[in-house]
Ligand SMILES: Nc1ncnc2c1ncn2[C@@H]1O[C@H](COP(=O)(O)OP(=O)(O)OP(=O)(O)O)[C@@H](O)[C@H]1O
């Protein structure tokens with residue numbers, strides 16, 4: 605049996621860290637904000653307890669990946685398997701430029717198809733810094749998707765591009781957002797959250813066109829558990845660790861098998 609291993613997903617807002625057991629199953633995960641480099645050593649010491657290990661790292665953020673690579677090498681952790689684009693991921697696809705397509709998108713699709721065992725047409729929605737909606741065809745092949753703006757980034761963009769709009773750290777709460785606001789905060793919450801809901805609904809409808817049976821839908825990303833119930837629709841499956849699960853599958857599947 606292989607020794608326990610680490611899986612790490614470097615996004616644009618956060619890094620997701622996971623540990624695999626001897627059978628390659630994800631047995632623990634956590635997330636830190638991208639700027640919190642001071643905690644990396646402590647996290648690695650904790651995750652690597654009991655001896656490590658091989659590490660699989662997915663990145664859509666090359667500068668952060670460079671820094672993490674230095675930290676891992678400095679602590680003698682390795683070998684490191686890198687997933688820097690969809691070209692490194694053993695997923696069947698019809699992409700034009702897999703080398704320039706996000707590894708996180710490919711790994712989420714791989715996990716939904718191979719890990720969750722979905723077959724036939726499907727959709728994967730990631731609600732992170734960006735919102736991505738992927739189309740999986742009737743033959744299980746990934747056909748590409750759509751990339752839109754995520755909730756936090758939309759708030760930051762409105763703040764950066766205007767003189768008077770603030771930036772809100774957190775837009776989702778237990779309470780359903782208002783449809784409109786009588787002051788700036790609820791007005792921005794309404795525009796950003798319901799705007800994202802409308803975007804995702806429209807994309808799911810368009811990506812479902814001509815599919816029979818209707819597609820399965822799997823969600824992931826920091827805002828998925830908040831946005832999925834607002835979007836509604838048929839069975840809503842949210843898997844926060846989809847990309848880490850994708851890494852756990854990719855490390856034992858040769859890229860040539862796609
Ligand atoms: N503790 C948290 N810190 C930062 N963002 C969080 C947190 N909890 C939830 N979020 C939400 O998660 C979103 C970011 O999602 P996520 O962490 O999946 O993105 P990411 O790190 O950029 O990953 P990717 O680039 O793979 O989408 C933000 O829009 C934010 O609202």
Ligand SMILES: CC(C)(CO)[C@@H](O)C(=O)NCCC(=O)O
Nearest residue numbers: 664704705706707708709734751
């Ligand atoms: C779209 C994001 C930001 C989602 O995390 C990431 O997958 C990325 O930077 N992708 C590169 C471009 C592409 O996937 O087409």
